[in-house]
Amino acid sequence: MRILTEIEDPYEVILKKMREYPNDIPIDENGKISEAFKEYIKIMFTPEEAEIAQHLEIKIVF
Amino acid sequence: MELPDYIKNRTWKDYLPEGITLEIDIPEDLSLIDLFEKGAKEYGDKVSIDYFGREFTFKEMDNLTRRLAQGLLKLGVKKGDVISLWLPNSPHFSICYFAALGLGTTLTAISPLFAGREMAYQIKDSGAKYLIMIDRFIKEFKKVEDQLALEKIIIVNVAGEIPDVPETTKIIHYNTLLEQNPETLTAFKVNINPKEDIAVIQYTGGTTGDPKGACLSHHNIVANILQMQQISNYMKEAYIKGDLVNICILPWYHIYGQTCELIQGPMTGGKGFIFPTFDIPRIIETIKEKKPNTLLGVPTMFIHLLNSPLSKDVDFSCLKYTNVGASAMPIEIAKEWERKTGFPLGEGYGLSETSPTVTNSPPWAKKKLGSCGVPVASTLCGIIDENLNFLPIGESGELVVAGPQVMVGYHNRPEENKKVFFEAGGFRWLRTGDFAKMDEEGYIFLIDRIKDMIKYKGHSVYPREIEEVLYEHPAIQECAVIGIKDPERGENIMAHIILKKEYKGKITEQEIIYWSREQMAAYKYPRIVKFVRSLPKSAVGKVLRRIIRDKEAKKAEKESSG
Incomplete structure (x- = not known):
């Protein structure tokens, strides 16, 4: 049986997905996502909304 | 005026390997659109661009370009119009660039770093009637909108989303143009005269301070692509042993990025990883994961890549073909880069006025530290004094250039044109304003800039x-x-x-x-x-x-x- 040892924070999942998108999000020179932006995302999504939003795909449309 | 022997003889011809010639054939009837169409036909299903993991084949880029061209045509765009692009590197840049060229228009690309006033200057000076820009710049655009005599503004979102700027009679979304034109323009019917028609007005600056528009014909740019291809082909055969896989970090609004990255793709069938910004973590990650073999940049980019803590344990040995230009590379940085990749770093010299490459360190011959190499194929370089007399080899003076990549002239600046061009030995020479010397083997060493740039x-x-x-x-x-x-x-x-x-x-x-x-x-x-x-x-x-x-x-x- 596979033991789930680590559950990723849904906010981190959303941020990672946003980072892999051309419109991008603010990062520092070491590639770390800005703390202020992390706060902003927490304002944008309630914990319940983040749980759902983390599963949404962002696609480049052409 | 008789030219000195060192110019006529071009001593570096003595060490050219087999297959590399001093002169190359640059067909006078070949336009940039011919190159683009040839690329689509020859490499159709190969991947041309990788943009955040979304791959575009040559065929798909061709299709999108023709759809946009159809849309632009319906807007009233016609041969001779000037279209300005205020876009970062993206598939949109390429699509807009070739769609506009295919309609016989002249392009002027604006730096994405420009503030509204700088952008307005370029639009006014070039006489642009259309502006294609990204939605993020709308605030800057609004600051100067009333100064500009634009007929239409096309708004792009770099992720392909619907831009967050409402459409009006003057503002149209890029997406709308594509949606309204599902059928592609089957042929670019406009007649292009490659030697006379201006493909790009590339903005540079000058001693007078106001940036000047260097008019580059289709022939100028095609010539420089073919001149550089002699080097890239050599690198492909000698080191890469396959297609060029380019990590495109040069900005495409700059002629260095256009000639050596944007147009090299359709020309060679290579693939490019592109990013809208110089995003060091993403670039290093791409080197690590995707193993590109080609990287062209300016010294600061190499310094940042070497100094980033993220690159410390990353293997850069996939980068077999790297070249630096735009300003002199500090010798220590070049050495460090070569240690990191295990391959020689090429160094070139160019100007916006020369589409841009004039010299490049020849990968088939010895590298001389501090030199920007020898003149590229079909190019003559000389050193003159202030009275336009050619100086003997080894003496320092102003570097002058003659070749098919030298611009037609500055846009609407007859007085400037009189100052920068002169005739000698049956050639039309461009004064670069750079102080240099040439050694007996044709290697050029830049000493200083005459201009205050x-x-x-x-x-x-x-x-x-x-x-x-x-x-x-x-x-x-x-x-x-x-x-x-x-x-x-x-x-x-x-x-x-x-x-x-x-x-x-x-x-x-x-x-x-x-x-x-x-x-x-x-x-x-x-x-x-x-x-x-x-x-x-x-x-x-x-x-x-x-x-x-x-x-x-x-x-x-x-x-x-x-």
Whole structure:
């Protein structure tokens, strides 16, 4: 049986997905996502909304 | 005037390997659109662009380009119109670029770093009727919108989303143009005369301060692509043993990025990883994961990549073909880069006026430290004195160039054209304004710039332009902007300022820096401001920047020696 040892924070999942998108999000020179932006995302999504939003795909449309 | 032997003989021909010739065939009837169409036909299903993991084949890029061209045609775009692109690197840039060229228009690409006023200058000077820009720049655009005589503005979102700017009779979304034109324009029917039709007005600067538009014909750019292809083909055969896989970090608004990245793709069938910004973590991650084999950049980019803590344990040995241009590469950095990749770093020299490459270190011959190489194929270089006399080999003077990549002339500047061109030995020569010498094997060593241009992180910064902005500050009576040597940035920007009496003691240097930052692009504003009592001037009252520069250099030397 596979033991789930680590559950990723849904906010981190959303941020990672946003980072892999051309419109991008603010990062520092070491590639770390800005703390202020992390706060902003927490304002944008309630914990319940983040749980759902983390599963949404962002696609480049052409 | 008779040309000296070193120009006619071109001694570097003695060590050209088999297959590399001194002269190459540059068909006079070949346009940039011919190259684009040839690429789509020849490499159809191969991947042309990788953009955040979304791959575009040559066929798909061709299809999107033709759909956009159809849309532009319906908007009224016609041969001879000037279209300005204010876009970062993206598939959209390529699609708009070739769609516009296919309709016989002239392009002028604007730096994504420009503030509204700088963008407005370029649009007005080039006579652009259409602007294609990204939605993020709308705030800057609005600041100057009423100054511009634009017929239509096309708004792009770099992720392909519907832009967050409402459409009007004048503003159209890029997405709308594509949606309304599901059928592609089957043929670019317009007749292009490659030698006469201007493909690009590339903005440079000048001693007068105002940026000037260098008119590059289709033939100019095609010639430079073919000249550079001699080098890239050699690298493919000798080192890469396959297709070029380019990590495209040069900005495409710059002619270096256009000729060596944007158009090289369709030309060689290579693939490019593209990013809208110079995003170091993403670039290093791509090197690590995707193993590109080609990277072209400016010295600052190499410095950042080497100095980033993220690159410490990353293997760069996939990068077999790397080349640096735009400003002189510090020797120590070049050595460090070669240690990191295990391959020689090529170094070139060019100008916006020469589409851009003039010289490149020949990968088939020895590399000379501090040299920007030998003239590329079908190119002549010489050194002249102030009376336009050619100097003997080894002597220092102004570098002049003749070749098919040399611009048609500056846009609407007949007086400037008279100054930069001269005829000799049956050739039309361009004066570069750069001080250089050539050795007996044809290697060129740049010594200094005759012009006062500052090279900040590879960007050309023109002091007069900065001074004009500074003069708008109410506290500034007089000023002079110079470049001072900086190991990381190439040169840093310093302003010497005389304050008006009533402001003395009431304003700080830092406040001037903050104010400047709001007025111009990030690479232009002065990082160092010094309040002074006087400025050195010539007999006619012209500020002598050279003297200030020398003074600052001596001061820096004294400080560093303790």
